[in-house]
Amino acid sequence: MNADIQFTFTPIQLLLSILLLVIAVASLRLFRNRLLYRLFFVAIVLTGIVFVSIPELPYYIANRLGVGRGVDLVFYLLFTGFLLLIAVLYRRLLQHDVIITQIIRQNAIKNYTSPNLHNQARQQNK
Amino acid sequence: MTDQVFVIIPSFNEGKVIRQTIRSLGNQYTVVLVDDASTDDTANAVRDLPIYYLRHDINLGQGAALQTGMDFALQQGADIVVHFDADGQHNPADIDRFISVLKDQKVDIVLGSRFMRQDDFLAIPRLRRLLLRVARIVNGLLTGLWLSDAHNGFRVMNRQALRSIQLKENRMAHATEILMQIRRKHLHFIECPTHIIYTDYSQVKGQRWQGAIDILIDVFINKYFR
Structure with missing residues (x-):
């Protein structure tokens, strides 16, 4: 350098x-x-x-790594970081989906309604 | 002692037909309607019917609605569970036939197939038939189960299968997920012919080919990234 x-x-x-x-x-x-x-x-x-x-540093590192221009090196790093970020966030999103599903499901099961069902079952059992 | 048969109907905006579908089942089964946050008048349409009515606060998808229904049925002591579509595509007369097969063949789950009788598969619209054949191969490669049909929503299972199957796929990819779980949990299964009624209504509401690609992506994500 x-x-x-x-x-x-x-x-x-x-x-x-x-x-x-x-x-x-x-x-x-x-x-x-x-x-x-x-x-x-x-x-x-x-x-x-x-x-x-x-500003000379990325250029120097890029040269040593054989990438060429410093801008290219920064671009590659950013691109890789961006993909990593998407993967991490998407995984997090999937985890949230699971949690939301559980909450909605528990809620639906807890608050079920059964109009007339029990009366009808009782009549059938007679 | 007679078996407690629970028919689970996942439903999203099927207000126009849901009443008719439920009434076609008669009174011999316990019906569990899982309303997947419909925005139409589904709730009103079934208000006076003798059924269990469960509602998701937000729309999660058919797989999630089925699992909610199965959790509920398990909790209520169901012996046998039937998956039944809300749009009236399935034939109520098949239920008893499938239950007989379930018991006679001593299997855990009976899967409906539209490809075992000529009449049944000729009733499938041509493009859908092609899609199903491709889906069948994809299913076979992914799950190791080579069935004659793919994504047939009509299934009958016993309590053991009910306990074993836990759907994580909230949307349509659950059909493939069920097969994966059948294999992983060593459940005994058999296919049985079933006739699907393709009305104009059900075709409009049914899956499109773009949906098939979505399903494929969902299955891959679930299999490799979770």
Whole structure:
């Protein structure tokens, strides 16, 4: 990597970094009691801040990995993360479906109505 | 002692025909209507009928409604449970015939088939017949049970099957799921010919080919991702 990397922030770098930090703090609040989610999110945000601060870094890593451009590397990472997110959320959705089904079912069974049924059964048994 | 036969009818917006379907069953069975959050006047249509009426607060699907009915029937001490469609497609006369087969053949579940008698399968609309043949192969590959029919909603089961089967597929993929569970839980089964009446009404309400693809995806998701 070049030794003359500049650490001075341009206005857009500063803005993006602040935005990412705000997202990081918000996510820490959002994912209560979910350490793994929190760590995952913070890792992503920190990576984002580092990439914004040192634009040469993704390029350097991409080169070392043989991806080509730094933008491609970021794109691949984002794409993979996006698919992972969909899978995790979908799984969660399925779990919620199961819970909702159980609640609705219990409710339906508890609140059944049987107009005339018992009278008729009694008559048949006579 | 006579068996307690529970006929479970899952129903969603079948207000126009549900009364007629239930009345066609006569008085000899205990009818459990599971109203899957219908938005029509289903509840009013059956209000004075001698049946158990259960209602889902939100629409969950036919599989979920059947399982609700089965849980209820189990709780009420059912000996035999019948799955019966709300749209009047099934023949009430088949119930006793199937129950006899269930007992005589000493099996746990009797599955209706439209492909065992020529008259029955000729009554199936041509496109649906083709779809069912494909579904039969898919079912066979997925479940290892090679039946003559696929997705026939008419089934009769004993209490053991009732206890063993737990449907997780809320929507139409439950038909394949039942087969998977029959195999996994080593239930004894047999197919029996049944005649389905395809009215204009039932065809409009019935499944379309797009639904078949949805079912396939549901089955895959349930089998590999849950």
